[in-house]
Amino acid sequence: MGRKYFGTDGVRGRVGEAPITPDFVMRLGYAAGVTLVGREKLPAGERPAVLIGKDTRISGYLLEAALEAGFAAAGVDVMLAGPIPTPAVAYLTRALRLQAGVVISASHNPFYDNGIKFFSAGGAKLPDAVEVEIEEHLDLPMGCVDSAQLGRARRIDDAAGRYIEFCKSTFPNEMDLRGLRIALDCAHGAAYHIAPRVFHELGADVVAVGVEPNGLNINDGVGATRPEFLRQAVLVNGADIGIALDGDGDRLIMVDRQGEVYDGDKLIYVIAAARKSEGRLDGVIGTLMSNLGFEHAVGRLGVPFARAKVGDRYVLEMLHERGWKLGGENSGHIICLDRHSTGDGIVSALQVLAALKQYGRSLGEACADLVFYPQKLVNVRLPAGFDWRADQGIAAAQAQADATLGNDGRVLLRPSGTEPLLRVMVEGRDGELVERLARQIAEAVQEAVA
Structure with a gap:
């Protein structure tokens, strides 16, 4: 069954425009609360409880109040954590034994966008079936429990401290970061008061930038989607390494002391190589957009590799299906x-x-065996209702390109999720051949829609 409001990562849009309006978000909180009450079998006298966290967008105040009202009307207690990263909400929901976690964030988007995403009691994204059930309740009139059953709200004063200690616990006890100078870009986002403390308390000399949120500057020229800002911070401050997060703290890009940028594929490879040498890596999940050079390098480690659809949600699903532990996207x-x-x-x-x-390696040394192949992406506009998959000319052009590349490249045709575009991507060892084949396929698409 398709979803009407939920996308691949919750409900998202421009603030003040449907669905990110106060009345809709209140109804969303109520619908989610009713769903939780119906699903949770708690002891008599206990109510379901949820955690709400947010990033630093000015609209977070508005949407937090609306969600709180909706949950309270459904008889669900609310714990307010304030500005904390998305993964902190996942961790605290699990650690506090709550029924769900809610994040108010639009991740790497500009400040005027916002969104609502949910985590289950176990700290994972909600299953599709639960989101569908929430949507079913959204289409019904909003009600309210009796006054004596209304949900209560309280703030968690130590939310940031709890999460800081959790992050530190994921670093080996026998190690520290003494002697390392880190340039850290927090994107004026949810990690601004958390990430610097984590790395400092592990011993690093931290040069923190992007840590002055004003409600309007989140992701504005900074963060994981704007690595040039971090690159300059590394070079100007003579840092040994640079770390950039996005607005809600779930995305990572790094920079070495020479200013070289390392995306998600490269960083996953560094982790994979270390895990493999320790004998604790079953396989790696990438996405359709992961570079073929990354796939081949993982193969040279003797590690199985598989591709999920684009979106960390689908990477996580495939990891659970295969019982593997490591995966991600080139976006970080x-x-x-x-x-x-x-x-x-x-x-x-x-x-x-x-x-x-x-x-005892630098990022460059750790990635020495990882050679990215040239990629060419061409966007072709499609008319409404055009079925590009059924066109024989497009299929023939793609088949010819696949045959030409063989095992030294690949072709990916993927419709945009937000625009009427077909994205034609070709990659391979030979850059000139990649360019030519991408143009040929794009021309076949253009002829088909003419």
């Missing part, structure tokens, strides 16, 4: 299930640093 979502139940930028950075320290 990295999931280490032996450390956390979800992707976590701080925790992932600590795994990379532990691998480098254990083997």
Whole structure:
């Protein structure tokens, strides 16, 4: 059954426009609360309880109040954690034995966007079936329990401290970060008061940037989606390494002392190589967008590799299906299930640093066997209702390109999730061949829609 409001990562949009309006978010809280009450079989006298965390967007105050009202009307207690990273909500929901966690964030989007995403009691994204049930309740009139049954709200004063200690616990006890100078970009986001303390308390000399949120500057020229800012911070401050998070702290990009940027594929490879040498790696999950050079490098480690659909949600699903522990996206979502139940930028950075320290390597040395193949992406606009999969000309062009590349490349045709575009991606060892084949496929698409 399709979902009407939930996307791959919760409900998201521009604040003030449907569905991110106060009335809808209140009804969303109520619908989620009713779903929890119906699913949870608690002892008599106990009510379900949820944790609400948010990033630093100014609209977080508005949406937090609306969610709180909706949950209270459904008879669900609320614990308010204030600004904390998305993975902190996942951790605290599990640690406090709550029924669900809710994050108010639009991740790496500009401040004028926001969203609502949910975690289960175990700290994982809600299953599709639960989201569908919430949507069913959204389409019904909103009610309210009797006054004596209304939910209560309270703030958790030590939420940040609890999460800081959890992050530190994922770093080997016998190691520390003394002697390491880290440039740390927190994107003026949810990790601004948490990440610097984690790395400082582990012994690093931390140069923190992007730690002055004003409600409007989250992700504005900073963070994991703008690595040039971190690169300059590394070079200007003579840092040994740079770490950039996004607005809600679940995405990671790193920079070495020479200013070279390392994306998710490279960082996953560093972790994978270390885990393999320790004999505790069953396989690695990437996505359809993971570079073929990354897949081949993982193969040279003697480690199985598989691709999920784009989105950390689908990486997590495949990890659980196969019983593997490591995966992620080249965008910087990295999931280490032996450390956390979800992707976590701080925790992932600590795994990379532990691998480098254990083997006495720099990022460049750790990635020496990882050679990225050239990629060419061409976007072709599609008319409404056009079924590109059924067109024989497009299929023939793709088949010819696949045959030409053989095992030295791949072709991916993928519709955009937000625009009427077909994304034509070709990658392989030969850059000129990649360019030519991508143009040929794009031309076949254009001829088909003409």
